[in-house]
Every structure is written in structure tokens, then in C-alpha cells.
Amino acid sequence: MRRVDPPDGDEFGPKFPAAAGNHPHAVSTGGSANGPKPAGEPPGGPAPPPLSAAGGPSASGGERRADPPGTDAPGPKKPAGHGSTSTGVDGGPQRAAERPKRLAGRRGRVVVVGGGVVGLSAAWRAAREGAAVTVIDPDPGGGASYAAAGMLAPVSEVTYTEESLLRLGVDSLARWPGFAAELTEDSGDDLDLRSAGTLDVAFGADDLAALGELAEFMAKLDLPVERLTGRECRRLEPLLAPSVRGGILAPGDSWVNPRRVTRALLTALSRLGVPVVRRRVAEVVVAGGTVQGVRLGGPGGPASGGVRPGRAPLLLQDSGEAPETIPAEQVVLAAGAWTGSLPGVPDGVLPPVRPVKGQIMRLRTPYPALTRCVRGTVHGSPVYLVPRGDGEVVLGATQEEMGFDTRVTAGGLWEILRDARELVPGVTEWEVTDVVAGLRPGTPDNLPAIGPTALPGLLVASGHHRGGVLLAPLTADLVVRLLAGETIVDHPCSPSRFEESSR
Numbered sequence: 001m002r003r004v005d006p007p008d009g010d011e012f013g014p015k016f017p018a019a020a021g022n023h024p025h026a027v028s029t030g031g032s033a034n035g036p037k038p039a040g041e042p043p044g045g046p047a048p049p050p051l052s053a054a055g056g057p058s059a060s061g062g063e064r065r066a067d068p069p070g071t072d073a074p075g076p077k078k079p080a081g082h083g084s085t086s087t088g089v090d091g092g093p094q095r096a097a098e099r100p101k102r103l104a105g106r107r108g109r110v111v112v113v114g115g116g117v118v119g120l121s122a123a124w125r126a127a128r129e130g131a132a133v134t135v136i137d138p139d140p141g142g143g144a145s146y147a148a149a150g151m152l153a154p155v156s157e158v159t160y161t162e163e164s165l166l167r168l169g170v171d172s173l174a175r176w177p178g179f180a181a182e183l184t185e186d187s188g189d190d191l192d193l194r195s196a197g198t199l200d201v202a203f204g205a206d207d208l209a210a211l212g213e214l215a216e217f218m219a220k221l222d223l224p225v226e227r228l229t230g231r232e233c234r235r236l237e238p239l240l241a242p243s244v245r246g247g248i249l250a251p252g253d254s255w256v257n258p259r260r261v262t263r264a265l266l267t268a269l270s271r272l273g274v275p276v277v278r279r280r281v282a283e284v285v286v287a288g289g290t291v292q293g294v295r296l297g298g299p300g301g302p303a304s305g306g307v308r309p310g311r312a313p314l315l316l317q318d319s320g321e322a323p324e325t326i327p328a329e330q331v332v333l334a335a336g337a338w339t340g341s342l343p344g345v346p347d348g349v350l351p352p353v354r355p356v357k358g359q360i361m362r363l364r365t366p367y368p369a370l371t372r373c374v375r376g377t378v379h380g381s382p383v384y385l386v387p388r389g390d391g392e393v394v395l396g397a398t399q400e401e402m403g404f405d406t407r408v409t410a411g412g413l414w415e416i417l418r419d420a421r422e423l424v425p426g427v428t429e430w431e432v433t434d435v436v437a438g439l440r441p442g443t444p445d446n447l448p449a450i451g452p453t454a455l456p457g458l459l460v461a462s463g464h465h466r467g468g469v470l471l472a473p474l475t476a477d478l479v480v481r482l483l484a485g486e487t488i489v490d491h492p493c494s495p496s497r498f499e500e501s502s503r
């Protein structure tokens with residue numbers, strides 16, 4: 001049984017702010033007593049179990065000492081430019097250098113398994129807070145994060161049954177500006193974070209009626225949205241099809257370039273001296289009922305067996321000298337779609353994460369095409385276009401239950417193009433620059449699994465499905481709090497919700 005401590009300085013609150021944009025304390029991540037009860041949760045039902053990494057002896061900052069593996073990453077450099085403030089997550093803006101580091105002085109190494117946007121974000125935040133972190137991934141910056149469009153769009157992606165997810169998304173979106181500013185400060189990289197909103201358009205009368213109902217639902221939740229006529233939509237985005245009858249603008253929705261984000265995270269980790277070991281974790285080492293570390297396998301990727309050709313070179317070197325076993329006080333499992341099974345972990349401990357395939361394509365336009373994200377539902381399936389600052393437009397995406405299949409198919413690309421052309425007829429003129437398929441880490445309830453497991457010393461940060469980029473700042477902050485020994489009560493992301501339901 002885990003401790004049920006009151007959260008210490010917990011900022012969870014109940015509201016969806018009118019301007020989701022920049023307020024770090026704005027929104028609850030949990031089903032607070034004061035806030036709207038998430039749909040799908042039984043009224044008055046049992047509160048989700050607390051999140052706490054203090055489940056066993058390993059989490060108490062115990063006595064084992066883990067020596068870091070090869071630390072050939074360059075030492076910290078003084079970041080250039082930009083105001084040096086915290087995200088305010090822990091109590092408002094404050095110069096980072098002045099803040100006490102929450103994980104400094106804690107003995108024992110933290111190993112993060114998986115270097116996608118979730119694992120890298122958690123590792124970076126933990127390292128910034130003074131933890132001794134090692135990241136292990138044969139292909140860091142790969143996985144679903146390499147495929148993702150990068151929409152930070154909790155409002156325009158809202159569905160009637162996913163209010164908990166919406167709450168998490170709105171909270172994380174509010175953390176993005178601070179997260180991006182600090183990451184740019186630490187890496188020197190621009191993430192192409194944009195906040196011009198998402199325009200969700202409708203064609204037929206039925207579509208329009210459905211969009212109208214959705215707008216009313218959003219208004220009831222105090223979400224900031226504006227209803228627009230077809231003409232108003234085209235005034236905002238002149239390339240939209242004449243058949244567009246109306247739309248909803250979610251002005252606070254944003255987007256970012258996930259490939260830049262993972263690259264910046266790797267640079268920032270390098271500058272903080274965090275080793276990124278380009279190997280696969282073959283096994284979690286457990287003794288006496290507690291995690292002791294991880295055993296490394298080969299350099300091959302988890303599913304495909306290696307780094308894909310055509311990938312931009314990443315900035316870190318393999319630390320090469322990594323020992324076969326890396327001791328760790330705490331292991332954070334952030335292996336995306338591969339999280340559901342890892343040798344060494346007892347049965348029933350890991351959350352049921354499955355791969356949900358998504359094919360996506362990148363096009364280049366010869367002229368500025370769109371100023372905001374545009375989406376719609378065509379032939380019953382959602383399609384979106386996401387413009388980048390460099391003239392690229394991302395078109396996506398399929399949702400397929402195909403196991404660990406990452407083949408790009410003609411049919412998948414055809415569906416995306418067919419549907420995108422309904423929204424913006426000009427897309428077929430644009431140059432194709434990239435096509436890729438990624439595996440979203442899906443869970444049965446579409447919520448991520450973030451928190452301790454029944455195995456002391458093993459934390460999970462996975463299952464982010466369609467929203468791992470959006471949810472990365474919130475997830476990383478939660479992981480830091482858990483690593484610091486904090487217990488987070490009443491949280492919808494507790495991995496143990498799956499343990500309980502499977503009993």
C-alpha cells in the first residue's frame with residue numbers, strides 16, 4: 001500500500017482558464033473536488049491512487065551508490081541570451097540559478113529508459129534539478145517523437161469522453177512557453193513554437209451541426225473558442241476550399257517542431273553532462289524486490305533493429321564505454337510503445353501500452369501557405385495540416401491498430417492526401433519531402449501512465465498516445481516531483497489504475 005500524503009504545495013486546481021496560453025498555475029491535472037468531474041469517472045467513485053516514488057526502500061535516497069557510466073558528454077556551457085526564469089511550476093518565475101535544486105544531493109543514479117520526447121524531457125528536467133541521470137536508447141530522438149506533427153492542441157482535440165485528458169493537456173500547454181524558453185536557453189536551439197491557434201472546419205450541414213454542438217460543449221467547459229462562418233474561415237486562411245461552411249477557432253492552441261525539441265533536449269543534456277547511451281535496455285535488474293539497475297543489450301532499435309537511414313545526425317556521441325549493467329536507484333521507463341513489456345519486470349507491473357500506428361507526410365510549399373493549424377473531418381476520419389516556419393507543412397495522420405508495423409503504405413498516404421485536399425485543394429501541388437510512420441503509445445483509457453509501479457524503484461512515464469509532445473512538460477515536472485520523493489494524490493495518470501482494474 002502506498003503512502004497517502006497530502007500534496008506538498010500542489011498547484012492542482014479545477015478550472016480551464018479563458019486564456020490557456022501562459023499561466024503556469026492555471027489548471028488542474030486531477031479530478032479535484034472543486035472542479036468538473038471527468039467524464040467516464042463514476043460519480044463519487046474511488047479517487048485515483050496517489051503517485052509516489054516512495055514505494056520502497058530505493059526511493060528514499062537510500063544507501064546504494066551508482067557510478068555513472070562513460071561521461072564523455074561535454075561539460076555545461078553558459079547558455080546564451082534569453083531571460084533565465086523557471087516555468088513557475090514550483091512557485092512563480094525565479095531565476096533558475098537562484099532556485100534550490102530539488103534533486104541535488106540525492107544519492108543514487110536515475111536511469112531513463114527511452115529517449116523520445118517524454119524520456120528526454122524528464123531526463124533534462126531531472127538533470128537541471130541536480131539528479132545524476134543517464135539516458136539509454138539505441139535511437140534517441142526516434143520513435144513516435146520523430147513522426148509527430150507537434151500540435152499542442154488540447155482544445156481543438158477535445159472529445160466528449162476525454163475531459164481528464166483535456167485537463168492534462170490544458171495544464172501542459174500552459175507549461176510549454178516556460179519549458180521552451182528554458183530549453184532554448186540550455187540548448188541554443190529555436191523550437192519553432194507557435195501559438196496562432198487551430199482552425200477546425202466543417203463542410204456539409206451535418207459536419208457543421210456537429211461542430212456547433214462541440215462548440216457548445218467547449219463553451220460549457222469555459223474553453224476559449226470562436227465560431228466562424230465559412231467566409232471568416234477563408235479570410236483567416238485563404239487557401240481553404242470554397243466548400244468550407246464554417247469552423248471553430250481555438251486561439252490558444254499552439255504547435256512546435258518535435259524534431260527540433262528532441263534535438264534541443266539532446267544538446268541540453270550534453271551540456272549538462274548527462275550521458276546518453278545508445279544501447280537497448282535488455283532487462284531491468286531486480287534483487288530483493290527492488291530495482292537495482294538495468295542490463296544493456298545491443299545497439300539495435302527496439303522494433304526495427306537499428307537507426308533508420310536518412311535521419312539527421314544527432315548531436316551526442318555514443319558513450320561507448322558503457323558497462324553492461326548500469327546500477328540505478330530509480331529507473332524511469334519511458335520507452336513509448338515498447339513500455340508494455342520489458343524483461344526482468346514481474347508480470348502485471350507494467351501498464352498495458354500498445355502501439356497505434358500513425359503515417360504522416362511532410363510537404364514543402366513554394367509560398368507561405370497557412371498561418372495556423374487547420375483540421376477537419378473528411379470521410380469520417382480526422383485530417384490536419386500543420387505549418388512550420390521554414391515553409392514545411394505536415395499532413396497527418398492515420399490511426400491504425402497494426403502492432404509494431406512501421407511500414408509506410410501507398411494507401412495510408414493516399415488517404416491523408418485525399419482528405420487534406422478537401423480542406424486545402426492546393427496541397428497536391430506541393431513537394432513531398434518526408435513520409436514516415438510512428439507508433440503512438442496507447443493505453444486502454446487514452447490517458448498516460450505516469451508514476452510509480454508496484455516494483456519499488458521503477459517509475460513509468462508512457463502511454464501518451466496522440467499527445468506526448470503536448471504532455472511532455474507536465475510529465476517531466478511530475479517525474480521530477482516523484483523523483484524528489486513527493487506523493488501526488490488524486491491523479492488520473494496513476495499506472496496502478498491498470499493493476500487494480502485487472503485484479
Ligand SMILES: Cc1cc2nc3c(=O)[nH]c(=O)nc-3n(C[C@H](O)[C@H](O)[C@H](O)COP(=O)(O)OP(=O)(O)OC[C@H]3O[C@@H](n4cnc5c(N)ncnc54)[C@H](O)[C@@H]3O)c2cc1C
Binds near residue numbers: 115
Ligand atoms: C503520426 C503521429 C503524429 C503525432 N502527432 C502528435 C502531435 O501533433 N502532438 C502530440 O502531442 N503528439 C503527437 N503524436 C504522439 C507523440 O508522438 C507521442 O505521444 C510521443 O512521441 C511519445 O513519446 P515517447 O517518448 O513516450 O515515445 P517515443 O517517442 O516512441 O520514444 C520511445 C523511445 O524508447 C526507445 N526504446 C524502446 N525500447 C527501448 C529499450 N528496451 N531500451 C532503450 N530504449 C528503448 C525507443 O528507441 C524510442 O526512442 C503523434 C504520433 C504520431 C505517430
